[in-house]
Amino acid sequence: MEGLAGVVAGSSAICSVGTGAGLLYRGYPIEELARRAEFEEVAHLLLVGHLPTEHELKDFKQTLQEHRELPLVVKEVLQALPISTHPMDVMKAGVVALGCARPEALDFANQEGCALQILGALPAMLIYWHHYHKHGKQIPLSSKQSMAHYLLERLREEEPLEVEVKAMDAMLTLYAEHEFNASTYANRITASTLSDLYSCVSTGIGTLKGRLHGGANELAIAFILRFDSVSQALQEVDALFAKKEKIMGFGHRIYKHADPRSAVGFELAKQLKHLGDPKLFEIALAIRDKVKQEKGLPDNIDFFGGLIYHYMRLERLYYTPFFVMSRAVGWMAHVFEQRAHNRIIRPTSTYTGAPKRPFLPLQDRS
Ligand code: COA
Numbered sequence: 001m002e003g004l005a006g007v008v009a010g011s012s013a014i015c016s017v018g019t020g021a022g023l024l025y026r027g028y029p030i031e032e033l034a035r036r037a038e039f040e041e042v043a044h045l046l047l048v049g050h051l052p053t054e055h056e057l058k059d060f061k062q063t064l065q066e067h068r069e070l071p072l073v074v075k076e077v078l079q080a081l082p083i084s085t086h087p088m089d090v091m092k093a094g095v096v097a098l099g100c101a102r103p104e105a106l107d108f109a110n111q112e113g114c115a116l117q118i119l120g121a122l123p124a125m126l127i128y129w130h131h132y133h134k135h136g137k138q139i140p141l142s143s144k145q146s147m148a149h150y151l152l153e154r155l156r157e158e159e160p161l162e163v164e165v166k167a168m169d170a171m172l173t174l175y176a177e178h179e180f181n182a183s184t185y186a187n188r189i190t191a192s193t194l195s196d197l198y199s200c201v202s203t204g205i206g207t208l209k210g211r212l213h214g215g216a217n218e219l220a221i222a223f224i225l226r227f228d229s230v231s232q233a234l235q236e237v238d239a240l241f242a243k244k245e246k247i248m249g250f251g252h253r254i255y256k257h258a259d260p261r262s263a264v265g266f267e268l269a270k271q272l273k274h275l276g277d278p279k280l281f282e283i284a285l286a287i288r289d290k291v292k293q294e295k296g297l298p299d300n301i302d303f304f305g306g307l308i309y310h311y312m313r314l315e316r317l318y319y320t321p322f323f324v325m326s327r328a329v330g331w332m333a334h335v336f337e338q339r340a341h342n343r344i345i346r347p348t349s350t351y352t353g354a355p356k357r358p359f360l361p362l363q364d365r366s
Contacts, residue, residue, distance in 0.1 A: 003253075005253065009345075010188070010345075013026070013337070014026060014177060014337060015046075015177045015330070023261065025176070025177055026045055026046065026050075030173070030174065031263070034173045037173065038169055039147055039169050039172035039173050040057060040060060040061050040064065042172075042176055043060075043119060043329045044060050046176060046177055047115055047119075047332060047336075048060075063120065064119055064120035064147065065144055067120025068141045068143060068150070069124075070094075070098075070141060071102065073097055073100065075138075077097040078097075078128050079132055081129065083134070087126060087320070087321045088205060088321060090321070091126065091205050092206060094125035095122075095125075095202045096198065096202050099197075099199070108196075111197055111335075114198070115197060118197065118201055118328060118332070119328055123151050123154075123325055126318060126325075127139060128141060130315075130318075141154075148166075148172060151322070152164055155315075161275075164272070164275075167268045167271065167308055168312065170268055171305065171309075172322070173326070174261045174301055174305075174326075175261075175305075177330030178330065183207040183208040183331065184204070186203045187201070187331040187334055188334050188335070189203075191335040192344045192345040194339075194342070200335045201328055204324075204327070204328070208320065208323060209320065214323045216249055216300070217248075217301075217319045218317065218320060219306075220248045220302050220303045220306040220307075221306030223287075224280055224284050227283050229279075229283070230286040237290050241295070247287070248302065248303075249299055250295075251298075252298065256298070258298045259300040261300075262298065262299050262301055262303065265301050265303070265305050266304050269284070269304040269307045269308050269311065275313075276310065280310070281307065284303065306319060309322070
């Protein structure tokens, strides 16, 4: 089965996708979580297993905030990376360095602590690297704000609007978990060998980097930005259809009619459009409708997702690292689940190579 399409590769109690009940995180609909909960509540739900009480949330947030202070070795590694480094490689290097500084115990006794360490440190890694390389300064990392607020405020060095914090919060929630997608499955494979949590997460970052997975939102907004008018955009869509080329931000392995996250993304982009050029929203809408009408392909979360970040004036190459900061929660919840019922993941393949043959000595080969 190419691409393992339609293959049930295991069971999970974390998230349900494509069962007909919508996208649920531990039973809660994604739309409600994105509109009504803070990302940290969702992270607690996914990692710990239930929505936190007020007291639990306070402790959880405080621990994440404490982990924004990066160990010296992580800062040194981030400083040493060239300015040309892809921000996804920055995240990967940061996680690997963090794993060297604060390793996980061989018996995984500190796995929850390591998970909070990683989750708290991920935004700080990007913020630190960004300011060190782009502005030549070591920015203070401590803060008592939510993750959404912290990211916006510290990257842009200005107080974000409430509507922006809410949108960032919702985006972190929408991207937090999605069952056996490629990067989560990669995490589970690494976990199944009984490797450590930092190795699992860095495996996930490498898998998410590809443009068929996490990299799609930055390409989707790059596509939208190419056009000055709706008619120009629609002409280009026709040209791509004719060349049988893919349009980033459309299609999905599971969602053949609609991605439940897209409706929330659409609303957020609409709310934010007055912060930038509202024409881009109109162009996006026209592209969405044409692709749906003519190819039957629904937009996925990455289509309006890219536009949302663009309206918040965030650097395009940081969109996938934001995805990491959010999906790391899902990854780590899956690692814990895999560890709880582990058997090494090792499928088999159908052999299509040469039949058995005798070895050919070097001098006899032409
Ligand atoms: N633009 C145009 N056509 C697309 C398309 C897109 N974004 N996505 C799928 N199709 C077409 C394929 O060309 C294929 O057509 P064919 O049957 O005539 O060959 C058909 O739809 C099935 O697509 P396929 O790539 O086989 O689906 P998949 O389940 O293997 O892949 C994705 C799913 C997400 C990888 C794929 O839709 C894609 O590449 N999308 C663009 C990248 C993207 O937005 N990724 C983010 C996902 S959240």
